[in-house]
Structures are given as structure tokens and as C-alpha cells.
Amino acid sequence: MREYSHPPKWANRFLEWICSPEVIETVQGDLLELYGKRESKKGKSRANLHFILDVLSVCRPFAIKKSRYNSNNYAMFKNYYKVAIRNLMRHKMYSAIKIGGFALGVAACILIALFLQQELSYDKKYADGNRIYRIINQWNESGSEGKWPAMTAPFAGVVRDEIPEVEIVGRLIPYNWFLGGSNLFRNADEVQNTFEERFVYADQEIIDILGLPFSSGDPKTALTEPNTIVISQRKAEKHFPGQNPIGKTIILNDVSDDPRIISGVMETLPSNTHLDFDFILPLASVEFWPGEQTSWCCSNYETYVKLKPGANNENVLEKLITIRDKYYVTYLRDQGNQAADDVLLYRGFELQPVGDIHLYSSDIRDRYNHGDIKIIWMFGVIAILILLLACINFINLSTAKSANRAKEVGLRKVVGSVKGNLIGQFLTESILFSFISFSLGLLLAMVLLPYFNELANKQLQLPIGQGQFIVTLILSMLIVGFLAGLYPSFYLSSFRPIEVLKGKLSMGSKSSGLQSGMVIFQFTASVVLIIGAVIVNRQMGFILNKKIGFDKDQVAIIQGTNTLGDKIQTFKTELKKLPEVKNATITNYYPVSDMKRDQNSMWIEGREEIDISIGAQFWRVDYDYIETMGMEIIQGRNFSKEMATDSISIIINEEMARQLGFENPLGERITNGLARNIIGVVKDFHFESVTDAIEPLVMVIGRRTNMIAVKVSSDDMQSSMNSISQLWERFMPNQPIRYEFMDQRFAEMYDNVKRTGNVFTSFAILAIIIACLGLFALSTFMVEQKRKEIGIRKVLGATVSNLFHSLTSNFLKLIAISLILAFPMGWFTMKRWLENYEYGIDVTWDVLLISGGLILIISIATISYEVIRAVKMNPAETLHSE
Amino acid sequence: MKLGSFEELVLLAVGALKDDAYGVTIKEALEKNTGNKPSIGALHSALYRLEEKGYVSSSEGGATTERGGRRKKYYLLTGTGQKMLVEANEQRMEFAKQIPGFSLKPE
Numbered sequence: 001m002r003e004y005s006h007p008p009k010w011a012n013r014f015l016e017w018i019c020s021p022e023v024i025e026t027v028q029g030d031l032l033e034l035y036g037k038r039e040s041k042k043g044k045s046r047a048n049l050h051f052i053l054d055v056l057s058v059c060r061p062f063a064i065k066k067s068r069y070n071s072n073n074y075a076m077f078k079n080y081y082k083v084a085i086r087n088l089m090r091h092k093m094y095s096a097i098k099i100g101g102f103a104l105g106v107a108a109c110i111l112i113a114l115f116l117q118q119e120l121s122y123d124k125k126y127a128d129g130n131r132i133y134r135i136i137n138q139w140n141e142s143g144s145e146g147k148w149p150a151m152t153a154p155f156a157g158v159v160r161d162e163i164p165e166v167e168i169v170g171r172l173i174p175y176n177w178f179l180g181g182s183n184l185f186r187n188a189d190e191v192q193n194t195f196e197e198r199f200v201y202a203d204q205e206i207i208d209i210l211g212l213p214f215s216s217g218d219p220k221t222a223l224t225e226p227n228t229i230v231i232s233q234r235k236a237e238k239h240f241p242g243q244n245p246i247g248k249t250i251i252l253n254d255v256s257d258d259p260r261i262i263s264g265v266m267e268t269l270p271s272n273t274h275l276d277f278d279f280i281l282p283l284a285s286v287e288f289w290p291g292e293q294t295s296w297c298c299s300n301y302e303t304y305v306k307l308k309p310g311a312n313n314e315n316v317l318e319k320l321i322t323i324r325d326k327y328y329v330t331y332l333r334d335q336g337n338q339a340a341d342d343v344l345l346y347r348g349f350e351l352q353p354v355g356d357i358h359l360y361s362s363d364i365r366d367r368y369n370h371g372d373i374k375i376i377w378m379f380g381v382i383a384i385l386i387l388l389l390a391c392i393n394f395i396n397l398s399t400a401k402s403a404n405r406a407k408e409v410g411l412r413k414v415v416g417s418v419k420g421n422l423i424g425q426f427l428t429e430s431i432l433f434s435f436i437s438f439s440l441g442l443l444l445a446m447v448l449l450p451y452f453n454e455l456a457n458k459q460l461q462l463p464i465g466q467g468q469f470i471v472t473l474i475l476s477m478l479i480v481g482f483l484a485g486l487y488p489s490f491y492l493s494s495f496r497p498i499e500v501l502k503g504k505l506s507m508g509s510k511s512s513g514l515q516s517g518m519v520i521f522q523f524t525a526s527v528v529l530i531i532g533a534v535i536v537n538r539q540m541g542f543i544l545n546k547k548i549g550f551d552k553d554q555v556a557i558i559q560g561t562n563t564l565g566d567k568i569q570t571f572k573t574e575l576k577k578l579p580e581v582k583n584a585t586i587t588n589y590y591p592v593s594d595m596k597r598d599q600n601s602m603w604i605e606g607r608e609e610i611d612i613s614i615g616a617q618f619w620r621v622d623y624d625y626i627e628t629m630g631m632e633i634i635q636g637r638n639f640s641k642e643m644a645t646d647s648i649s650i651i652i653n654e655e656m657a658r659q660l661g662f663e664n665p666l667g668e669r670i671t672n673g674l675a676r677n678i679i680g681v682v683k684d685f686h687f688e689s690v691t692d693a694i695e696p697l698v699m700v701i702g703r704r705t706n707m708i709a710v711k712v713s714s715d716d717m718q719s720s721m722n723s724i725s726q727l728w729e730r731f732m733p734n735q736p737i738r739y740e741f742m743d744q745r746f747a748e749m750y751d752n753v754k755r756t757g758n759v760f761t762s763f764a765i766l767a768i769i770i771a772c773l774g775l776f777a778l779s780t781f782m783v784e785q786k787r788k789e790i791g792i793r794k795v796l797g798a799t800v801s802n803l804f805h806s807l808t809s810n811f812l813k814l815i816a817i818s819l820i821l822a823f824p825m826g827w828f829t830m831k832r833w834l835e836n837y838e839y840g841i842d843v844t845w846d847v848l849l850i851s852g853g854l855i856l857i858i859s860i861a862t863i864s865y866e867v868i869r870a871v872k873m874n875p876a877e878t879l880h881s882e
Numbered sequence: 883m884k885l886g887s888f889e890e891l892v893l894l895a896v897g898a899l900k901d902d903a904y905g906v907t908i909k910e911a912l913e914k915n916t917g918n919k920p921s922i923g924a925l926h927s928a929l930y931r932l933e934e935k936g937y938v939s940s941s942e943g944g945a946t947t948e949r950g951g952r953r954k955k956y957y958l959l960t961g962t963g964q965k966m967l968v969e970a971n972e973q974r975m976e977f978a979k980q981i982p983g984f985s986l987k988p989e
């Protein structure tokens with residue numbers, strides 16, 4: 001008999017796979033017969049080709065399997081869907097809690113994720129950003145470690161010349177320093193001044209390093225000429241609407257003989273950069289005082305470098321040390337400064353990647369409002385916790401309700417469903433729930449976003465239109481739905497049909513171990529969050545109400561008063577004549593943030609060559625300063641106009657006295673080059689954040705005229721400010737008055753801290769709500785299961801309190817365990833958090849009592865609602881059907 | 883009930899082959915008589931339709947080795963099928979007669 005060769009196996013398989021059994025019989029027979037004929041006539045390869053083409057030609061509707069699986073699957077899915085929806089509708093309360101809790105969690109997660117994404121996006125967009133660094137000073141003496149970014153003026157030039165790894169180096173002064181900070185601004189051909197903030201000084205190289213984009217003007221030469229200025233796009237639009245600002249002349253602070261020409265318009269800085277300026281003044285040919293640019297005395301320049309590709313950071317750091325020794329230490333030795341040896345020992349450097357500046361600068365003293373990687377972690381953990389809590393609700397409710405589904409499972413198994421089908425069913429259901437929850441959560445996030453923005457002081461937007469966002473959302477929806485459904489579906493699908501159909505399944509009278517574990521987890525997390533929230537809020541209250549050493553209330557600071565020129569003393573005298581005004585003082589130095597600061601080196605007179613200097617704030621104030629600020633002289637006396645020698649007298653704070661080592665500092669002389677007589681000691685007051693230790697400070701009589709602080713006596717602030725404004729208008733008709741209240745400024749200093757506290761509290765509350773929702777549903781369910789038991793017990797004489805006790809004890813046990821777990825966790829976490837604060841509160845037992853009590857009350861209230869209702873029910877109602 | 887032109891040809895082939903009409907022979911008959919090579923898919927598709935419409939009936943034959951153990955499915959022209967063929971033919975003739983000076987009879 002002839003050997004029949006075979007057509008390509010895969011084609012044959014494909015044919016068998018695609019065709020329905022009736023068709024395959026005839027068609028395959030025909031094809032094989034044809035194959036045989038063709039092979040003998042035309043050869044194997046032609047026959048193969050024809051065979052494949054014929055197989056493809058069979059792919060027509062008539063032949064294709066009325067695919068048993070597909071259509072049936074579809075029907076099954078339809079059925080799953082229908083059953084899920086029916087279940088959802090039948091148990092409205094469970095479904096609402098399941099979905100609502102989930103949606104809350106999802107909304108919280110979306111908001112937190114947006115917040116985190118924004119925080120993490122800071123300074124990540126620069127070209128070659130991985131080669132851009134800010135140089136940071138370190139002081140490594142144990143006990144007085146410190147980091148700060150300011151360098152001396154000639155430092156950058158030396159770095160450029162002596163470190164070959166450096167491609168570009170540039171300096172930036174983001175401080176209130178000469179014209180840095182805020183100024184009056186006007187177009188040269190106008191008279192009206194506008195107050196503008198966010199001025200900095202910078203080298204041309206800063207633009208080159210960061211690649212700041214310009215909308216007009218040449219970014220390569222914008223800062224190379226003195227007396228130019230670069231302004232941001234938004235300020236260009238504000239001051240020169242519809243015009244080209246390039247080449248326009250502007251006047252700062254009404255000083256007409258120092259005009260500046262606009263050399264470039266940079267694009268407005270995005271919100272996610274640590275930089276915050278609208279105006280750049282060039283450092284080219286600038287010398288703030290004679291010899292300033294070449295002196296290693298004073299550190300005022302933040303220095304940024306871009307390294308060459310492949311440069312080794314370690315080598316750069318080594319060379320920075322060489323520079324330290326070669327220039328700075330030499331300078332100190334020339335000055336006879338005893339700090340030289342310490343500098344050799346303790347002074348180091350660090351290259352801080354530009355992308356790290358926003359989140360990793362909490363230990364670096366610069367003037368930016370930084371984010372904090374710790375907060376990022378904290379919120380990340382909170383987001384995951386909240387989502388977990390929501391998932392746990394879902395899992396707990398699904399398994400608790402298992403009794404209701406047990407008969408369904410049993411019946412499905414009896415009519416042929418296998419475990420896999422049931423798992424599929426419950427996963428489908430869980431993903432359906434997840435879908436509804438995510439949709440609701442997204443809606444909720446949209447609604448809540450404005451409030452969240454307010455709370456966190458952000459301008460976040462939901463990137464609804466972005467494909468990436470949608471895909472992430474859908475993926476998380478599937479993953480969360482899958483994971484949350486995993487346990488319930490395995491649990492539910494493993495019921496044995498005979499038992500459940502006989503009604504043997506214990507009707508959830510005892511919560512399973514896992515269920516209890518999850519309740520414990522939920523409440524542990526909630527209690528830890530409550531402890532956190534209580535302590536954060538206490539610490540914030542402690543900070544805000546701390547005795548700060550001066551009186552910030554009812555003080556208005558009028559700004560831009562330097563333009564008064566010689567008239568300033570007259571203005572002050574007139575001010576003090578107003579009935580509402582208690583006192584007034586002219587100076588630039590105030591104990592709130594973002595004000596003028598001067599750090600000086602001080603010695604006891606005659607010991608300059610022996611002692612290491614004491615770094616102290618050196619404030620130039622006037623005779624009324626201490627009184628206006630409500631500071632307290634605890635030794636000696638205030639400055640007095642009657643004493644002619646007071647122009648070279650000095651008042652120090654307690655910390656300065658302590659560091660000088662004087663028991664009685666009065667009459668002693670200290671110097672920063674000019675020796676002065678100590679006439680008084682002022683009680684320590686906080687002039688930086690209350691979170692930091694108070695540093696040494698000295699005050700001398702001097703003339704600094706940018707601001708006048710006015711202490712107002714009247715309670716009617718509005719009318720007082722009106723009369724002050726009228727007086728101002730008489731003096732300065734072309735300059736609108738600008739003032740702020742010191743207590744507001746003070747509160748702004750702690751805005752960030754307060755915000756963090758508020759956000760933390762909100763999410764803690766959210767977590768508790770979710771946990772309680774779960775507890776509520778669980779207890780309701782338990783009560784439902786025990787309805788008959790309650791009825792029988794009542795009939796047999798149980799009292800309401802008996803029943804209440806027996807019903808709640810199980811849950812209360814779980815909550816007690818949570819408390820035992822949560823106390824040490826909360827205690828230690830918060831202890832560590834408080835270590836960040838120089839002046840921190842103690843974690844006392846009452847915090848634990850409060851949070852424990854709170855959670856107990858909330859949870860008992862949650863459980864009681866249903867329990868009491870059930871217990872009070874007439875037993876006849878539950879039992880009459882038996 | 884309509885009869886497509888390819889279906890008509892298949893129907894003719896089934897009629898012509900009498901009791902030896904199954905996939906391969908029908909295909910060969912069509913190739914021989916029309917010169918076109920219908921694909922197996924198209925052919926079976928047409929056969930299924932014709933069977934549905936009741937113009938052909940089918941019966942299963944024996945399996946052979948050369949067909950990989952698969953049975954043949956024999957088709958037979960039914961009464962309706964035959965009537966349908968006659969009708970279609972007449973209709974065409976009637977139509978063609980309307981062309982002036984045109985004769986369908988061979989010269």
C-alpha cells in the first residue's frame with residue numbers, strides 16, 4: 001500500500017482547531033485527498049502551499065466552531081455580572097460600605113500620589129541634570145555639625161581654574177542682600193513704583209548650568225554686562241503688556257541714577273524647582289564693598305557646578321579640600337584667626353545633586369522652603385496604609401458575608417461548577433467592585449482636589465487627559481481588585497457542597513483567625529495614626545504658643561521706607577504722634593523669617609588672636625527697637641539717646657553672654673574689629689524658626705532704613721492702619737504703602753509645619769473612618785447572624801447588658817490587642833519624629849490614653865448601633881418563623 | 883429563494899456527478915467545465931448553503947486511508963434543486979431572448 005505523506009502538521013492542527021466537528025469530517029477529508037493527488041502531480045512543496053491556502057480558505061463562518069467555550073464564557077460572565085449586581089443591590093448597606101470605603105481609600109491614594117509625584121518632580125528636568133551640583137559646606141565637629149551652601153566670592157573662580165573636572169561653575173545669591181530680595185520697580189518713563197519680590201544676583205554661568213530657557217533676549221549673554229536685569233515672562237507681561245521688554249530701562253527703588261536695561265526675558269520658573277526668582281541681577285563687575293570680590297572673609301554665594309561627563313566626585317571633593325587649605329586657611333592664618341586649625345579639622349564639602357535639593361536639604365541651612373523626603377515617605381506609607389485598610393474592609397466583608405453566598409456556591413458546584421469557575425466568578429465580582437470604587441474614587445478625588453490643594457498649599461491638577469494616568473489607574477484598578485478578591489474567592493469557592501446545602505456551615509458566628517488579624521491590623525494602624533496626629537498637633541501648638549521672647553501682636557511692619565531718604569526720621573516722629581501708635585522703630589532686622597540677617601565673628605577685646613570667634617547675629621537697630629518689639633532687658637539697660645557713647649555700645653542676648661562666658665557681662669568689651677562696651681543683656685528671643693536653638697545675637701545702634709515697625713495700641717487695627725496710610729501718602733504720594741503684620745508673618749513661618757499637621761490629621765481621620773466602616777459592617781453582620789440566638793437568650797432571661805456584653809466582647813478583645821500593639825509603635829515613631837525638633841514636647845501617657853480612649857469610644861459607638869437595636873428587639877419577631 | 887451564480891454551477895456539478903458528488907469530485911468537475919479553480923472553502927461554504935436551502939441532500943460515505951480516515955460526504959440533487967436549476971435556466975433564456983438579433987443556439 002502506498003505511503004501517504006502528510007501536509008504541514010501545524011496547518012492541519014489549525015484546521016482542526018478552527019472547524020466545528022461536522023465540518024472537519026468532510027473538509028479535512030477532502031483536503032487530505034486533494035493533498036495526496038497534488039503531491040503526486042506537482043510535488044510536495046506545491047501541495048503544501050495549496051494545502052495551507054485551502055486551509056485559510058476554509059476560515060469562513062460556516063466552518064468555524066460555534067465556539068463552545070467562547071459563547072459559554074460570555075454567558076457565564078453575563079451571569080456572574082448579573083449575580084454580582086443582584087448581590088450588590090440586595091445588600092445595599094454592605095455594598096455601600098464596601099464600595100464607599102474603597103472609593104474613599106482610592107481618592108485618598110490618588111490625591112497623595114499626585115502630591116508625591118509633584119514633590120518628586122522637583123529639579124528633574126535640567127539637561128545634564130545628573131552632572132549639576134550645588135556645593136555644600138560641612139562642619140564635621142561632633143556635637144556641632146552643620147551644613148550650609150554659602151561660599152566666599154572668589155571661591156567659584158578658584159574652582160573653575162583649579163579643578164579640571166568642572167565644566168562650568170556659577171554663583172547665585174538668593175538672599176535679602178543689597179538688591180536681592182524685594183525692591184520697588186518702575187519703568188524709567190513712569191513715576192509710579194510697584195513693589196516686586198524675588199530678586200536674586202547671579203553669574204551668567206548659572207543660566208548656562210541650568211539651561212534656563214529664555215523667551216526673548218540672548219541667554220548666552222544676558223548677565224554678562226553690569227546694570228542689566230533679566231526678568232521672568234510673567235513679570236514682562238505684567239510690566240510691559242504687548243511690548244518687547246528687551247532694551248527697556250527700569251529703575252529700582254526710585255534711584256534714578258542707577259538705571260538697568262532689560263537684557264533678557266526668561267520663561268517663568270515652574271513650580272517644581274527649588275529656585276524662586278523673577279528677576280536676576282548680574283554679578284558681572286559687581287563689588288558690594290571694596291575688595292569684596294577677592295576676599296575670603298565672607299560667605300554669601302551659593303555655588304553651582306556642572307561637572308564634565310565621567311568626572312569623579314571624590315576627586316572633585318579632594319580638590320575642594322586643597323582649595324580650602326590653599327586659600328581659606330591661608331586667609332584665616334593671615335588674619336591671625338584661631339579658627340584655622342578647626343577649619344583644617346572639621347571643614348568639609350559635599351556635592352549635592354541639583355535634583356536632591358528640594359527633598360534632601362532638611363539639614364542644610366539655606367533660605368528655601370524645602371520639601372522633606374521624610375514627609376514623602378510618611379505620606380507614601382499613609383497612602384498604602386489607607387489603601388490596605390480599604391482592601392481589608394473589602395476582604396473582611398466578603399468573607400463575613402460568605403454564609404449568604406454559601407448556598408449559591410454549593411448549588412453551583414452541584415450543577416457542575418468547578419473551583420476554577422467559582423474563583424473566576426468571585427474575582428470578576430471583586431474587579432467589578434474595584435471598578436465601581438475606582439470610578440467613584442476618581443470622582444471624589446476631583447471634588448476634593450481644591451480642598452486638598454488648600455490644605456497642602458499646592459496647585460495640583462488631575463491629569464485626566466493623560467494616557468499614562470488612565471493606564472495606571474486602570475492597571476491599579478485591576479491589580480487591587482484582583483488582590484482584594486483573591487482570598488475571598490479562594491475561601492468561598494472551597495465550601496463543600498454537601499455541607500453547605502445541608503446548612504452545616506457555621507454561620508460566621510466566630511470570626512476566622514485571618515478576619516481577626518485584619519481587624520487588629522486596621523485598628524493598630526488607626527491608633528498609631530491617632531497617636532501621630534495628637535502628637536503632631538500638640539507639637540505644632542507648642543511651637544505656635546511658645547514664649548518667643550518678644551511681642552509679635554499688633555505690630556505692623558511698613559516696608560520700602562528707604563525711599564523716604566532723609567525724611568525718614570520726620571516720618572517716624574509724625575508716626576509716634578498718632579494717637580493709635582505706641583511706638584515705632586526703624587531697622588531691617590526683625591525676628592521673623594526672611595528678614596535681614598548679618599552673621600559676624602565676635603571676640604572678647606584683646607583675645608582675637610587667642611580665642612576662636614563666636615559667630616553671632618549683628619543687628620543694627622535704633623533706640624526704640626527693644627521697646628517696640630516688646631523684648632525684655634534682664635541685665636543692664638537699653639540704648640539711650642542721652643548717652644553719647646551708646647553709638648559704640650552693644651546689647652547682647654543671653655546666649656551670647658553664655659558663650660562669652662561672662663557671669664556679669666556689663667562693662668565688658670567685645671569686638672568684631674571695632675570694640676564695643678556691653679551695656680545690657682536682652683532676654684533670649686526666637687529670631688529664627690522656634691524649632692531651632694537660639695543663637696548668639698548682638699545689637700548696636702545703626703541706620704538701616706528699609707522698614708519701620710509700628711506698635712499699635714488700638715484694638716481697631718483697620719482704623720489705625722488707615723491713619724498710618726494717610727500719613728504715608730503725605731510723605732510718599734508716588735509709592736503705595738506696603739505693610740504686613742508681624743503676627744501674620746510669624747504664622748507664615750510655621751505654615752509648612754501647620755500644613756503638615758493638618759494633612760496628617762485629615763488622613764488619620766480618613767483611615768479611622770475606613771476602619772470604622774469595616775467594623776460597623778462586620779458587627780452588623782454578626783448581629784444578623786445571631787438574631788435568633790439573641791431571641792432565644794432573651795426568652796431564657798438574658799438581660800440587655802448581658803447580651804450587649806456577649807456580643808461586643810469579641811470585638812473589644814480585638815481592639816484591646818490593637819491598642820497593645822499600637823502603643824509602643826506609636827510611642828517610638830513619634831519619639832523619633834520629635835527628635836527633629838530642638839524644642840520638642842514629651843510623649844506623655846495621656847497621649848496614649850487619649851488615643852486609646854478615642855478609638856475605644858468610636859469603636860464601641862460603631863458596634864453599639866446595631867447591637868443595641870438587635871438586643872432591644874422583641875424576641876417574638878425573630879423567633880416566630882421557627 | 884435565490885440562487886447565486888456560483889451556487890448554480892455547484893448545483894449543476896452535483897447534478898452532473900449523480901451519485902459520486904463529494905468535495906473533491908465537485909471541485910474537479912467545476913475546474914473541468916468552467917476553467918475556474920474554486921477554493922475548497924468557497925466550495926464547501928456553497929454546499930452548506932445549498933443544503934440549508936434544501937437544493938441538495940447529503941449522505942455519509944465510507945472512510946478511506948487517503949482521506950486520513952475521514953468520511954466522504956456525498957451530495958445529491960433534490961427535487962427542489964432540480965426545479966431551481968430549470969427555473970434559473972428558463973429565466974436566463976427569457977431574458978436573453980429580448981436582445982435583438984441574438985441567438986443562444988450555437989451556429
